[in-house]
Amino acid sequence: MSSENTPAITPSSVSDTDSALHPVEPGINRSTLLKFGAATAWGTAVAMGAAVSPVSAAGVPRAHGRFTASAVPLPGVLDLYINEGYTKMVDDSLVYQRGFGDRPTALRDARPSLRVVPKIFTREGQVVESRTYPLGAAIPPNGTPAPAGADPANPGQFFIRRNHWASFFPQRTIIVESGATVRLRVFNGLAGTHQLTVAQAAHGRSDLSTGPIAPGGQALLEFDAPYAGTYIYYDPTNAPVQRALGLFGTILVMDPDDPWRVAPNQMAFERQWLWMTHAIDTTWARIEAAGGTVNPLTDPAVPRYFMLNDRSGYEALGHSPNRELNRLAHEESLISGYPRQVDIRNFGEDLALGTLRGGQAVRMVNPGIASHQMHFHGNHLWTVRRNNVEWPREFGHVDADGHVVLQQWEDVIELPPMDRKDCIIPLKRPPDATDKVWYNRTEDWKYPMHCHAEMSQTAAGGMYPGGLVAHWELKSQVNGG
Amino acid sequence: MRLRGWAAPSATVVSEGKRRSDDDDKKKSSTKRRDDKSPGPRERQKPKPSPSKSPRPQPSRSATPSSQPSATRSATPSPTPAPGTTGPTPTRSSTPTPRPTRPSPSSDDDGEEREYDSQADFASHQMQQDAPETHFLETPQLSVDLDLSSRDLRFPDGAKFKMWVFHQDSSGRGFPGPTLRPTEKGIFHARVEPSMGPHSIHWHGMEPDPRNDGVGHTSFEIDDHYTYQWQPEPGRTHDPNYGAAGTYFYHCHVNTPLHAQMGLLGPLIIDPIELPGFPVAPGNRRAFADGPEYDIATESLIMPFSIDPRWHKMGHAAGLSGEDVGLNRFEPTHFYITGGLLAQRRETGEEVWAPTQLPINVSGHGKAPSLMRFLDGNYLPNKITFVNPDGTPARIAELVSHDGRPYRHTATPGAPAIPTSMHPDPSAHLFTHTLSMGSAERYDLLLHPPTAGTYTLRIEWRDWITGHKLAHRELPLLASCVLKGPGNQTYTRLGPQLG
Ligand SMILES: [Cu+2]
Ligand SMILES: [Cu+2]
Numbered sequence: 008m009s010s011e012n013t014p015a016i017t018p019s020s021v022s023d024t025d026s027a028l029h030p031v032e033p034g035i036n037r038s039t040l041l042k043f044g045a046a047t048a049w050g051t052a053v054a055m056g057a058a059v060s061p062v063s064a065a066g067v068p069r070a071h072g073r074f075t076a077s078a079v080p081l082p083g084v085l086d087l088y089i090n091e092g093y094t095k096m097v098d099d100s101l102v103y104q105r106g107f108g109d110r111p112t113a114l115r116d117a118r119p120s121l122r123v124v125p126k127i128f129t130r131e132g133q134v135v136e137s138r139t140y141p142l143g144a145a146i147p148p149n150g151t152p153a154p155a156g157a158d159p160a161n162p163g164q165f166f167i168r169r170n171h172w173a174s175f176f177p178q179r180t181i182i183v184e185s186g187a188t189v190r191l192r193v194f195n196g197l198a199g200t201h202q203l204t205v206a207q208a209a210h211g212r213s214d215l216s217t218g219p220i221a222p223g224g225q226a227l228l229e230f231d232a233p234y235a236g237t238y239i240y241y242d243p244t245n246a247p248v249q250r251a252l253g254l255f256g257t258i259l260v261m262d263p264d265d266p267w268r269v270a271p272n273q274m275a276f277e278r279q280w281l282w283m284t285h286a287i288d289t290t291w292a293r294i295e296a297a298g299g300t301v302n303p304l305t306d307p308a309v310p311r312y313f314m315l316n317d318r319s320g321y322e323a324l325g326h327s328p329n330r331e332l333n334r335l336a337h338e339e340s341l342i343s344g345y346p347r348q349v350d351i352r353n354f355g356e357d358l359a360l361g362t363l364r365g366g367q368a369v370r371m372v373n374p375g376i377a378s379h380q381m382h383f384h385g386n387h388l389w390t391v392r393r394n395n396v397e398w399p400r401e402f403g404h405v406d407a408d409g410h411v412v413l414q415q416w417e418d419v420i421e422l423p424p425m426d427r428k429d430c431i432i433p434l435k436r437p438p439d440a441t442d443k444v445w446y447n448r449t450e451d452w453k454y455p456m457h458c459h460a461e462m463s464q465t466a467a468g469g470m471y472p473g474g475l476v477a478h479w480e481l482k483s484q485v486n487g488g
Numbered sequence: 489m490r491l492r493g494w495a496a497p498s499a500t501v502v503s504e505g506k507r508r509s510d511d512d513d514k515k516k517s518s519t520k521r522r523d524d525k526s527p528g529p530r531e532r533q534k535p536k537p538s539p540s541k542s543p544r545p546q547p548s549r550s551a552t553p554s555s556q557p558s559a560t561r562s563a564t565p566s567p568t569p570a571p572g573t574t575g576p577t578p579t580r581s582s583t584p585t586p587r588p589t590r591p592s593p594s595s596d597d598d599g600e601e602r603e604y605d606s607q608a609d610f611a612s613h614q615m616q617q618d619a620p621e622t623h624f625l626e627t628p629q630l631s632v633d634l635d636l637s638s639r640d641l642r643f644p645d646g647a648k649f650k651m652w653v654f655h656q657d658s659s660g661r662g663f664p665g666p667t668l669r670p671t672e673k674g675i676f677h678a679r680v681e682p683s684m685g686p687h688s689i690h691w692h693g694m695e696p697d698p699r700n701d702g703v704g705h706t707s708f709e710i711d712d713h714y715t716y717q718w719q720p721e722p723g724r725t726h727d728p729n730y731g732a733a734g735t736y737f738y739h740c741h742v743n744t745p746l747h748a749q750m751g752l753l754g755p756l757i758i759d760p761i762e763l764p765g766f767p768v769a770p771g772n773r774r775a776f777a778d779g780p781e782y783d784i785a786t787e788s789l790i791m792p793f794s795i796d797p798r799w800h801k802m803g804h805a806a807g808l809s810g811e812d813v814g815l816n817r818f819e820p821t822h823f824y825i826t827g828g829l830l831a832q833r834r835e836t837g838e839e840v841w842a843p844t845q846l847p848i849n850v851s852g853h854g855k856a857p858s859l860m861r862f863l864d865g866n867y868l869p870n871k872i873t874f875v876n877p878d879g880t881p882a883r884i885a886e887l888v889s890h891d892g893r894p895y896r897h898t899a900t901p902g903a904p905a906i907p908t909s910m911h912p913d914p915s916a917h918l919f920t921h922t923l924s925m926g927s928a929e930r931y932d933l934l935l936h937p938p939t940a941g942t943y944t945l946r947i948e949w950r951d952w953i954t955g956h957k958l959a960h961r962e963l964p965l966l967a968s969c970v971l972k973g974p975g976n977q978t979y980t981r982l983g984p985q986l987g
Contacts, residue, residue, distance in 0.1 A: 097607045098606070098607050098608070098810070099606070286953075307953070307954065308953050309816065309817055310816060310953070311816055313816075320607045320610065320611075321604050321606075321607050321610035322607075324705070326603055326604050326610055327603065327604065328603050328604070328605060333603075349729070350728075350729055350901070351728050351729060351898060352728060352898045352899075352900065352901045352902065352903070352905060353901035353902070376953055377952055377953050378869055378926060378952045378953070378955070380926040380927045380928055380929070382692075382928055384690070384695070384701055384703065384706075385695050385698075385701070386695060387693075387695070387891065387892075387893060399899075400897065400898045400899040401897035401898070401899040401916070402897070402913075402915060402916055403895070403908065403918060404918065405887065405918055405919070405920035405922075405923070407922075408922075408924050409871060409872070409920060409922040409923040409924035409925075410924055411887060411890065411895070411918060413895060413908070413918070414898060415890055415893065415895060416728075416890070416891060416893035417890060417891050417893075417929075418692070418693045418891045418892070419891060419926070419927070419928045419929045421924075421925065421926045421929065423869075423926075423955070424953075435729075437695040437696060437697060438695050438721035438730070438732065439691075439694045439695045439696045439718045439719055439720055439721055439732060440695070440696045440697040440700070440718065440719070441624060441626060441675065441696075441717065441718070441719045443624035443626070444623055444624050444696075444697045444700075445697070447623075447624065448697070452697060452698050453698055453706045454698060454701065454703075454706060455703050455705070455706055459867075459926070459927040459928035460867050460868070460926065460927045460952050461744055461745035461748060461749070461815075461818075461867050461927070462745060462815065462816045462817065462818045462867060462952070463816075464744060464745050464815075465745060465807065465815045465816045466607055467810075467812050467816075468807060468811075468812035468813055468814045468815055468816050468817075469611070469806065469807020469808065469809075469810065469811055469812060469813045469815050470607045470608055470610075470611040470807055470808065470810055471611055471743045471744060471745060471746075471807065471808065471815070472611070472705065472744075473607045473610075473611060474816075478706065
């Protein structure tokens with residue numbers, strides 16, 4: 008959480024007018040395309056702290072509701088608002104959370120903006136709001152990519168379309184195309200000091216940060232897209248407390264010239280899934296909601312809710328009475344696809360023109376505070392990289408920590424806090440089903456994914472399976488039979 | 489097929505004990521005690537809304553977030569049609585055009601499941617079936633019967649805990665459950681008849697069809713009995729896409745946090761088929777079909793396990809109806825190294841299988857190396873270290889497999905994927921003195937101590953949130969060149985340490 012490598016904070020390089028907050032006129036809809044053309048001329052990351060913040064300068068102790076309207080958007084800049092509010096847990100209780108939102112909202116807002124709707128920084132300098140990427144690619148119905156056709160050599164299996172399907176992304180996702188410049192303007196609407204840090208996104212894997220942003224203040228952070236992969240943005244203040252309260256998200260860097268690969272020259276995939284895990288401690292939330300400061304040593308975290316892409320239990324599994332919620336779970340989290348013949352020596356093979364012998368990519372990101380063990384039933388996953396470092400395919404080693412550095416099959420993927428893993432789920436025929444059962448399959452086959460640190464399988468102390476869960480599904484050709 | 493409710497919130501310890509006192513006899517009688525079973529849905533407890541301790545926001549507008557649980561609808565579950573008793577209708581598997589998935593918000597993808605009113609409704613209404621049918625039953629090469637019992641078992645430190653254990657008719661009532669050891673390619677059957685309420689078995693790491701995967705919310709929990717059937721995929725020479733041989737475990741997948749901690753798990757090892765070109769010397773086995781040979785007599789399973797005594801006083805449906813039973817808090821106070829020499833395991837009596845020391849072979853003295861199958865059997869991260877007789881780190885462990893899959897070189901498409909442990913270049917081999925893992929991971933290690941002497945396996949438990957060390961335990965590894973036979977008491981005192 009060190010910010011020693013952060014760019015110099017130069018408040019004087021930003022004029023006061025740049026920082027002024029102008030109410031947005033009613034009717035301006037920021038929810039679609041934010042197309043501002045070329046970026047303004049910011050040379051480096053800049054931040055404005057208390058020195059230029061009228062609110063903190065005036066000594067206003069709390070800033071709730073301070074930002075009653077969005078600032079005037081700047082071209083090529085994504086505005087993030089540090090908000091607070093109450094979010095509904097899977098048992099319908101309401102828990103205080105903070106987050107980086109799209110618009111300023113007040114504490115008592117019925118729908119606080121605590122998670123950014125997915126945005127894309129394009130190489131052309133635009134900021135585009137879109138739940139799917141690549142832009143313009145076919146949208147997989149209900150999240151499921153349809154195959155190109157049957158694989159005659161492998162009964163019950165299919166050819167997979169190459170470079171075709173878009174992927175859905177969950178809230179909190181910021182996609183950055185390689186070659187793009189990220190420009191974030193962060194507004195702190197809360198009473199305490201906060202900051203936005205992008206872990207390991209600078210050269211040498213050091214952090215990038217706005218530096219502390221005073222209450223009511225704002226900061227600008229500009230940087231070039233780092234190497235392809237996943238990066239956690241979060242508030243490192245009093246770590247891990249502010250992160251655990253919800254101040255986190257993921258930046259996913261993709262090469263727009265080859266957006267169906269985990270990274271350049273790495274595995275090709277049919278579509279990808281971004282999974283963020285999060286564990287919520289309601290005691291921590293209560294302390295901070297009341298204006299207190301959690302001491303993580305004297306108040307050790309005891310998380311009570313465990314989320315995958317901000318859903319848990321039957322809501323994460325798409326079994327809730329809320330159909331909209333179920334649809335989002337299917338599109339963003341619940342892996343699905345048709346079975347295919349794969350050879351892990353060659354994910355991405357062009358079997359016939361336009362087809363792919365590959366699986367789907369699962370990018371697991373843990374900005375939370377618990378060490379998760381992501382267990383898949385039905386298929387082992389092929390782990391390709393950790394924290395954006397490619398694992399070799401030969402001559403691996405065991406690192407000083409005791410972790411194997413070599414691409415490998417796993418049915419449990421270790422995901423400690425702040426870790427990211429990129430894996431391929433092959434969506435292959437489950438290997439230990441008998442031939443007769445496989446060849447007579449008439450239904451979709453659904454398998455659980457869950458964290459095997461079983462405390463995470465609860466909600467409010469019980470209600471198994473109420474925590475960090477998902478399904479993945481092998482679709483059948485005679486669907487819905 | 490039907491949905492049934494769980495019993496009322498956690499039974500007291502007393503009633504649990506009473507109910508289980510005769511569990512071993514129950515399956516012999518034709519009248520299985522129904523009063524042990526959950527009441528029907530009409531009797532189930534309405535889930536309690538969990539009161540929010542957080543202050544409610546005061547919504548400014550009408551868009552109030554639903555802060556109240558929605559009223560429970562009719563408690564009668566929508567009956568779901570049972571699959572045909574003769575199994576699914578065979579279809580031409582080469583149907584040319586798949587029907588693409590339609591986004592159908594009106595029903596879940598398979599159309600069979602209902603939606604649930606609340607998380608408590610979902611948790612307390614997992615799919616349960618009395619006696620589901622095994623589709624396409626075949627003649628097994630290995631068949632086992634498993635039931636479960638409740639026993640107060642004494643652990644190596646003398647502490648006694650109520651444990652629920654899987655057992656066979658012939659076995660004792662010990663922990664962990666019986667070691668199951670099918671061979672690749674052979675049909676495996678496990679007939680499970682749980683005496684105490686609905687349970688299931690998930691064959692962790694094995695990948696059969698969902699009906700044989702043992703999870704309530706993707707298939708069913710077993711009320712009366714079911715025969716699981718699967719067939720471990722055989723390995724192929726230098727092919728990274730095939731082969732099941734390796735280390736697994738089985739565990740109950742009903743109210744899993746509680747049931748696995750209560751002891752409903754056991755070792756599952758898949759032995760390889762024999763491939764042409766990979767003969768096996770007498771006394772040896774291969775770790776996987778094209779993998780290295782190891783010495784059968786000194787093959788071990790080592791499983792760290794820890795116990796939070798508070799969890800061992802709950803009823804088996806604890807928490808499912810929405811009550812807060814604190815299953816998010818696993819605070820173990822007792823830490824154990826369980827397992828031992830596989831060839832020496834006695835599955836009799838009521839004991840905890842735990843080693844006091846372990847014999848291993850010195851490298852290069854005519855014997856194949858010893859294989860240690862390591863399984864993180866609890867819910868916390870483990871870090872293990874091998875230590876030399878002089879106290880320095882011992883780089884004697886060679887990782888050969890993980891989660892039932894060998895480590896291989898896979899850089900060249902179409903080229904043989906040589907296992908790292910079989911590679912002619914010594915630098916390909918994955919040697920280490922230390923290994924980090926978390927819950928449910930398995931690692932197979934060949935041990936190569938260079939000289940005779942007492943090495944140490946040190947196992948640390950770490951907090952799953954802070955990463956702080958919670959405890960450690962040590963196991964002496966006695967490296968010897970002239971290991972005697974199984975009768976050598978020096979090396980085979982592996983029973984429970986009573987008192
Ligand atoms: Cu499982
Ligand atoms: Cu498991």
